[in-house]
Amino acid sequence: MRSGKLCGLAVVVALAATACGGGGGTDTGKDTGASGRGGSGFPVQIADCKGARTTFSSAPRKIVTSNAAALEMLLRLGAGDRVIGTGFPPGKGTLPGDLGARAQKVPVLGEHLIPKEKLLGSGADLYIDTFASMNAMGGAGDAPTPEEFGAAGIKHIYLASTACAPTAAKPQRDLSSVEEDIKRLGAVTGTSERADQLVAGMRAKVAAVRKAVGDLPRDRRPTYFFFDYDAGTKQPVAVCRKQVANAVINQAGARNVFDGCDGDFTPVSWEDVVSKDPDWIQLGVRNRGDAAATEAAYDQAEEFLKGFPATKGLTAVRKGHFLRIGSERTTIAGVGNADTVEQIARTVHPTRFKAAR
Known part of the structure; x- marks a missing residue:
């Protein structure tokens, strides 16, 4: 799934405003300190990238998420019981332990994009898009207009770290934009204290x-x-440099060979890859919902690189420098981004971690 050319919502708290930017900054919004579903910390104001604002006078009670990324954030924030439906549900085994079990109980409104009429008739009071491309629902019909969302009583926000990436002013080279998404969702749902804890855990892992x-x-x-x-x-x-994965790779002490391209994703040629001759290659595979099927996909990706004439001579391929890390926790915002930073760093810098013991 690719994010579109539209700029999503860069969420801000209270009266603070922010542009739709990439990583590298700090949260300019006011910390409400809200907890639970009560009125503490409200109203919370949400501004899109053009400055248009939406006000939450209380925490939403019925939330629909466009895919597993926002769903996971809400589950970790303790607001999962308010999610009444999702699109692009997480495959079985994508989320660990109890988190995965709770995610599997969330009603699926669309295995992929949620049909417009189903979304508008869901009874939700908040819809969270992970990508601005959700405004192009393809075969599911046209996306709801702001007027249609309003008529249905649904407020509509985005995860800024992914939706705003294509038009962001700066590259993403740290996880601040992901942290901001978590804190902003915490403010909107009245779970700011838990959001701060999640962000602190991510920062501690990256600092190590x-x-x-x-x-x-x-x-x-x-x-x-x-x-x-x-x-x-x-x-x-x-x-490219405005994608969340660029921040993950950078924080792990590696260098994305396509850090020079603008935007978030872009098609390149195999000649471009060969000219970069990477030291390491991550086999970006999406979770298949079955451990054996996912592992088989990793095998297929590796075998392709070993057998394809253009890539079999690459340094990483000759040395077997492959990383088997899922696409979701690398390219989509979430607490797991910090875990991926650690996994990449331990793989590409093993001696430094041994020395640190």
Whole structure:
């Protein structure tokens, strides 16, 4: 799934306003300190990238999410009991333990995009889009207009770290935009205290990686290619500097070979990949809902690179420098981004972690 060219909502709290930007900044919104579903911390004001604002006088009670990313955030925030439906549900095994079990209980309104009429008739008072491309629902019909959302009593917001990525002013090179999404959803749902805890946990994990890896200059970092196997093998699709994955790779002490391309995703050629000759390749595979099927997909991705004439001579391929890390926790915003930072760093900098013990 690719984010569209529309700029989503960059959520801000209270009267603070923010542009639709990428990573690298800090949350300019006011921390409400809200908890639970009560009135503490409200009203909360939401501004889109053009400055249009929506006010929440209380926490929403019936929420629909466009896909698993926003659903996972709400589950981790303790607001999962208010989710009445989702599109693009997480596959079985995508989320760990009890989190996954709770996600499986959420009604599925669409295995992919939620049909317009089903969304408008869901009874939701809040709809959270992960991507601005949800405004183009394809075969499911046209997306609801702001007037239709309003008539149905549904407020509509986006995860800014993904929806705003294509038109962001800055590259994403840290996880601040993801942290801001979590804090903003915490403010909107009245769970700011829990949001702060989640962000603190992410920061602690990334700080530990930074301590072990050190402040490596970019020219000394191992080069890294995210191979989006599910996007197809005929023409590779690169993650660019405004994509969440770029921040993940950067924080892990590696260097995305396509950090120079603008936007979030872009098609490239195999000649482009060969010219970069990456030190490491992540086999970007989406969870198949079955551990064996997912592992088989990783095998297929690796075998393709080993057998394809254009890639079999790459440094990473010759040395077997492959990382089997799911696409979702790399390219879509979530608490798991910090875990991916750690996993990549431990793989590409093993001696530094041994020295840090």
